[in-house]
Amino acid sequence: MNGVSVAEVDRSSVRWRALSRSLRGGLKGAEYTWSLAFVVPYLAVFVTFVAYPVVYGLWMGSEPSLYRELFRDPIYERTVVNTVLYLALGVNVKMFLALLLSGFFMRPGRWTKVMLLIFVLPWAVPQISTFISIHWMLNGEWGFLNNALYKLFHIEGPSWLNDRWTALGAVIVSHIWKWTPFWTLILLAGRMAIPLEIRDTARVDGATGVRGFVHITFPLLANLYLICTLLSTIFLLGDFNAVYFVSGGGPANSTHVLATLGIRDAFDIAQPRLGVAAVMSALPLVIPLVIVLMRKLRTTEVQL
Amino acid sequence: MSTLLADAGVASSRALAESHRALRRRRWLSQAGVVLLSVMLIVWSLAPIYNMVLISLEPEGDVFTDHIWPRVPSVESFWGVLTQGHWYLEHFWHQFANSLFLGAMVTFFTLLFGSMTSFSIARMRIRHGWVVSNAALLTYVIPASFLAIPFYRIMQNYGLANNPWSVIAALVAFATPYAIFVFQEYGRSIPIEVDESARIDGASPVQIYRRIYLPLMAPALVAVGTYALLLAWNEFLYQFLLLSTKSSMTVPVALAQFLNSDQSPWNYMMATAIIYAVPPVAIYYAFRRRMTAGLTMGGVKG
Numbered sequence: 382m383n384g385v386s387v388a389e390v391d392r393s394s395v396r397w398r399a400l401s402r403s404l405r406g407g408l409k410g411a412e413y414t415w416s417l418a419f420v421v422p423y424l425a426v427f428v429t430f431v432a433y434p435v436v437y438g439l440w441m442g443s444e445p446s447l448y449r450e451l452f453r454d455p456i457y458e459r460t461v462v463n464t465v466l467y468l469a470l471g472v473n474v475k476m477f478l479a480l481l482l483s484g485f486f487m488r489p490g491r492w493t494k495v496m497l498l499i500f501v502l503p504w505a506v507p508q509i510s511t512f513i514s515i516h517w518m519l520n521g522e523w524g525f526l527n528n529a530l531y532k533l534f535h536i537e538g539p540s541w542l543n544d545r546w547t548a549l550g551a552v553i554v555s556h557i558w559k560w561t562p563f564w565t566l567i568l569l570a571g572r573m574a575i576p577l578e579i580r581d582t583a584r585v586d587g588a589t590g591v592r593g594f595v596h597i598t599f600p601l602l603a604n605l606y607l608i609c610t611l612l613s614t615i616f617l618l619g620d621f622n623a624v625y626f627v628s629g630g631g632p633a634n635s636t637h638v639l640a641t642l643g644i645r646d647a648f649d650i651a652q653p654r655l656g657v658a659a660v661m662s663a664l665p666l667v668i669p670l671v672i673v674l675m676r677k678l679r680t681t682e683v684q685l
Numbered sequence: 686m687s688t689l690l691a692d693a694g695v696a697s698s699r700a701l702a703e704s705h706r707a708l709r710r711r712r713w714l715s716q717a718g719v720v721l722l723s724v725m726l727i728v729w730s731l732a733p734i735y736n737m738v739l740i741s742l743e744p745e746g747d748v749f750t751d752h753i754w755p756r757v758p759s760v761e762s763f764w765g766v767l768t769q770g771h772w773y774l775e776h777f778w779h780q781f782a783n784s785l786f787l788g789a790m791v792t793f794f795t796l797l798f799g800s801m802t803s804f805s806i807a808r809m810r811i812r813h814g815w816v817v818s819n820a821a822l823l824t825y826v827i828p829a830s831f832l833a834i835p836f837y838r839i840m841q842n843y844g845l846a847n848n849p850w851s852v853i854a855a856l857v858a859f860a861t862p863y864a865i866f867v868f869q870e871y872g873r874s875i876p877i878e879v880d881e882s883a884r885i886d887g888a889s890p891v892q893i894y895r896r897i898y899l900p901l902m903a904p905a906l907v908a909v910g911t912y913a914l915l916l917a918w919n920e921f922l923y924q925f926l927l928l929s930t931k932s933s934m935t936v937p938v939a940l941a942q943f944l945n946s947d948q949s950p951w952n953y954m955m956a957t958a959i960i961y962a963v964p965p966v967a968i969y970y971a972f973r974r975r976m977t978a979g980l981t982m983g984g985v986k987g
Contacts, residue, residue, distance in 0.1 A: 626941070
């Protein structure tokens with residue numbers, strides 16, 4: 382910016398300027414005020430609607446007796462099992478499918494483009510619309526799925542949402558259905574960002590097909606894949622809609638996950654503190670994830 | 686001699702034909718694989734959407750049937766939604782307007798606050814800008830649903846329950862971090878000298894922001910705007926908790942109300958769900974390229 386190598390400039394004035402610059406980030410008077418004015422709206426939003434609720438929530442869930450009550454609840458125990466299954470299957474199956482499918486969508490040609498347009502539809506349609514549709518689709522008596530199974534294969538399908546495991550399975554599959562397109566797009570962009578020369582050189586050297594994927598593509602995508610998996614874990618942990626609309630936490634509160642159990646405790650049985658405690662019991666998982674993610678996202682600048 | 690050559694020629698052409706055949710077979714196999722995978726993907730992707738259309742085309746009271754093709758397609762339910770012709774749809778247009786208002790405001794404030802913040806951090810290089818960036822990053826990795834209960838309590842204390850601005854505030858708070866990332870990332874492609882020469886010509890920071898920064902950021906603004914709108918359109922929990930009166934209710938809340946009632950008018954619900962899905966799908970396909978670019982620029986966010 383300013384060359385400070387001019388000899389006539391008084392040393393003390395240089396020092397003074399350097400000091401004031403370090404205080405104001407190199408901005409002068411009015412400009413400094415403006416730069417502050419530009420961040421104040423967001424900071425106000427952050428403090429009022431993120432930081433304050435976080436602190437308020439920590440305060441609401443700070444009583445140890447809440448956790449004793451929570452851990453005694455058999456519904457909570459089931460919820461933890463469900464959450465773990467939901468995380469393990471939902472995240473990994475989805476990300477693995479996305480990884481494979483992003484390879485499929487790398488194929489040249491018009492047909493692939495048309496397929497991609499169809500394929501992203503589950504993600505583009507609002508969650509509420511699609512999850513309600515899936516809920517009715519899985520109805521044991523009148524649902525489309527069982528009708529189709531009977532008409533096409535003469536199979537009598539079960540009442541999907543009346544059994545804990547099939548209902549939980551339905552929720553997980555719905556989540557995968559909804560979010561695979563999104564992560565496929567991200568990984569597709571990651572694959573596109575691999576320079577053509579690398580791919581061509583690898584091909585000349587005989588690294589095609591599975592070998593090309595294992596030795597060239599995946600190592601280059603690995604960091605992105607890891608970040609996506611971690612982010613997807615966080616998003617899935619906070620996912621409320623899939624469980625709420627597809628299974629509704631039923632039958633008999635057996636398919637709740639932590640996010641929906643918290644809301645149920647707070648509003649259906651009017652124990653907001655217990656609800657906060659249910660959500661906060663995920664902190665041992667959330668905090669390490671957040672720390673790792675903050676580091677990863679900052680250092681790699683999420684450049685694909 | 687000549688026969689020998691001819692033999693060699695025949696052999697090599699045979700080998701060539703053989704390898705051609707192998708190549709063709711492999712190509713055929715991969716084509717078959719593509720077709721098979723395509724069919725599976727189409728069925729998989731479209732089944733719930735097909736179900737939505739199928740049921741919305743049923744005439745009233747005919748939802749409880751077992752056919753899998755529309756027998757007597759009827760647009761009665763769509764007409765019923767559009768004219769508010771069913772007791773459950775009495776306030777449809779009002780709810781739709783509420784949803785539109787919510788989406789528009791969330792988009793506007795996300796773009797405004799996001800661009801102002803990233804202008805200050807990345808272009809004016811405010812000191813301690815990294816603190817703001819980290820606050821944004823932290824918001825980005827906190828699940829919004831985990832804050833719903835304290836947020837609801839706070840809004841109640843302030844008397845802001847059933848006020849759309851409470852939901853707008855929450856959604857802006859959760860959408861702006863993504864905006865800040867994308868704007869910062871995109872802003873790297875605009876040389877800082879542009880701002881500096883404008884400053885030397887006597888432009889104030891506000892003028893640089895409005896006349897130079899925003900126009901140059903237009904593609905990123907479109908990407909983030911689409912994202913914010915879709916976020917607001919997809920959101921349910923905060924609307925469900927905070928907007929429960931007839932006058933403040935949005936379409937998702939109204940839809941959810943009938944999910945668990947015994948007399949759910951499924952054909953009307955599905956028609957409503959389809960009408961609600963039209964704007965985001967249209968916007969998504971219109972701005973698809975920009976949005977995908979935005980997703981890959983500023984990291985990733987469901």
